[in-house]
Amino acid sequence: MTRRRWIADEHKGDTAALTGTNAAHLARVLRARVGQQFDISLGTHIRRGTITSIAEDRVEFTLGEELPSTAITPISLYLAVFKFDRLEWAIEKCTELGVAKIIPVIARRTEPHLAASAAKRVERWRRIALEAAQQSRRAAPPEITEPVKLKQTLEAVGQRIVLAETEQQNMLRDVLEASEQSREVSLAIGPEGGWTDDELTQFDQSGWQRASLGPTILRAETASISAVAITLSS
């Protein structure tokens, strides 16, 4: 499922159009041709679009079959709160990559002053996600929830994977491939210093699987981006 997806600027019946910068990008940079097909997001659903005309500031499509909107794995990212500048990078990058939902988690090793001010930061994180969504031409930004405690994290759905520095055997990709569960995936990324043993035990007991991102030690924001990229490519 690699066809480029565009959000329609205009839509009426079985036709849609891109205008402005989207049209210019498609026409000039991507050198679109009449007859080429793209996936066109119409807000509530996605249809196959075939280009019927191209101008500098307007590209028109006829719309065909409706497509499954879950073309990419829906990922819920449970992100332990860590240093805000780096956390904001993780939010921006993971939004570009296409996560569906970001849940900030107050972990045992989240620094107390960050935990105390996390709730006041949520609006800012939503703005960052909105800008990143627009820049990457996503249909909509990911939902960003209020910060939650670990207990609420444990109730996540789909295949649940906690990335753990202490995991020595199972690589994320192998854990993903071994699963026959639904395509929905929850990923939990610890703070700097990682999850505590006690937290990992709670994850275990709630049916989460542990996975490793490899032999080097990654900062939390690097682990977030890598885990999402690998999950989306699996």
Next chain:
Amino acid sequence: MTRRRWIADEHKGDTAALTGTNAAHLARVLRARVGQQFDISLGTHIRRGTITSIAEDRVEFTLGEELPSTAITPISLYLAVFKFDRLEWAIEKCTELGVAKIIPVIARRTEPHLAASAAKRVERWRRIALEAAQQSRRAAPPEITEPVKLKQTLEAVGQRIVLAETEQQNMLRDVLEASEQSREVSLAIGPEGGWTDDELTQFDQSGWQRASLGPTILRAETASISAVAITLSS
């Protein structure tokens, strides 16, 4: 190949030791136990190490068999020069992930003032890579070369993959899996705005394969990190 790798702080014959913060991390955070095995980097080679004693500031190993040092895919990252703050993030993150070599490339769409000052930035990029290598406990930082023109890029070795926003069909992971070439991989990441058609044609003619990172549009630094994470996990 997921066993954690450590760089020995001391090494003599068939014994090695970690000291200071490395020892403390292994002993306290990772709760190492006598008898556990890790890969120990001795600078020029890597051997299997078995823990024989643990103290707060010193963990000792006996050394066994020598291990292939190319346990992870050697990646050469041809990184078009883009905005320096974002480029530096890409260098830091890709170093953490473990790229072997970073080659800054002056691309057609590299902004002229960045192209002009790139050569003066190389020493700074090397410092950033060195710090990131130490932080992630890599054996050594990646080599960072002087900036090169596209022509020199085209001569890269191993499986050569150019990430292209205009590629609609082939996903990076599929391109990697379809290959029976050596495990060495060269990845080329374009600047903001992407490679030009002319540049992509030159890549084609030199035997590079085009690949996509998926349906959303990624900033250059996000594409870099994702491409490296996916390649290492393949």
